[in-house]
Amino acid sequence: MKSDGEIMEILEAYDLTKSFRAAAVLAGCSHHTVAKHVAAREVGRPLAEPVARDKITDEYLPKIEELVEKSRGRIRADITHQKLVGMGFEGSERSTRRAMAQVKAEWKLGRVRVHRPWITEPGGWLQYDFGDGPYIDGVKTVLFVAWLAWSRFRIVIALRDRTAPSVFAALDRCFRIAGGAPTYVLTDNEKTVTVSHVAGVPVRNLQTVEFARYYGVTVLTCQPADPASKGGVENAVRVAKADIVPKDTNLREAYGSFAEVEAACEEFMAHINAREHRVTKRKPAAMLAEEVLRLHRVPDEAHTVSFGLARIVPPNTPMVTFNNAMYSVPSHLLGQRVFVRSHGAGPDEKVVIVHHGPAGPVEVARHGKARPGSPAINDEHFPGYVQKIPGDYTPRARTGAEAEFLAIGAGAIAWLKEAAAVGTSRMNQKMAEAVSLAKIAGVIEVDRALGTAAIHGRFAHGDLSSILQAGRASTTTHAASEDTSLTQGTSAWAAITTTTATVSEGKP
Structure with missing residues (x-):
């Protein structure tokens, strides 16, 4: 042929x-x-068309068509081949695959979804979606990708997570980068936007409704399992991931910090928006200059949720958790809601905490980045706090007897701590004895004696009395002069002699 x-x-x-x-x-x-x-x-006939020949699979075509119809075109060729072999088919798997390809192509005719080009108007639609970003310190980041449908202007923002505050903060930044907010915002049916469906109708998240009302936009979601309705942003996500995420196809090295990912996103936006689009044959940045005239103004202040992640301060501990680390806030914010976000990158990264009160948003704390298990604490946030030292106990009287003993003074407190540390027995009796001695010998003398006992470790029975007696013993100082002598006298001997003589005279 x-x-x-x-x-x-x-x-x-x-x-x-x-x-x-x-x-x-x-x-x-x-x-x-x-x-x-x-x-x-x-004669005007077609020139030498190939002549159809019989195939080994022709006998089994009805069975192949039945399997394809039953599986709605999803059955694999190897499974079909196994079934045909069981029916006596002697051909190769390659023959089965060719027959399957022909039958599936015919089955799909009439079932192919026909797409009509979407014609949008300036300032009408902004679509956004997410893609898996690069890993930073073993944690996967998120790429937030937005796409203005008319100008094809693309915005890529690196996020640490896909929580509602992060998404809304990214949308606020998108509006400001584009120079205004569109009429409609289209996205998937995520929990941050749609909480459920009732009879096929999406039920909006209250936070999303509040956010949309604040910026004057209408948030819509595409039909479930119908990503083609936002194919433009799907393609933008694919292109952004191919350029930003390190792969063998782009030979990009791994990122060392989150700031490097943000710089890569800025670089990608500058490049992609300055390049001629294959459909419009115009640069998206130039078309945005026309579309921005149809966008409406963005509020000067961001929505409160855009200040960061919302956190409720516990009612008894002025600390909030952010990225697995804890940060202190002023104590007057106990039980109130604050917003936490990170600012900067690298060694200069700060964690900013904002409280939105009646007077507007106010920054209430700013800490350096903390690590899990090592909280960032400002001592001013804990008024009246006394640093606790292990082993340094503050005695507090719980009975009247204890109160009387502690009232003696600092010596009594020192004696109590030292005696307890060495396991002194019958301490209550010795404390009662000290109180009794204080009434007799005076509080000052007993307090001094208790301090001396604590210093020298004398906690036995009778030690306190011994120390008191030693302190009260008078010591007379003698000095030699013309009238006195330091020589010992004999008056004591005279008494002994007199007694002896009396006893001798009394003998018979």
């Missing part, structure tokens, strides 16, 4: 020579072949 190119060469050779044999020599074929193709051209 001659190919189309060979047939053209045969006809060209005949037109040149007007001879079947001469044309056959030039074309390298039989003169009968030349005559056949020339005759077919003269």
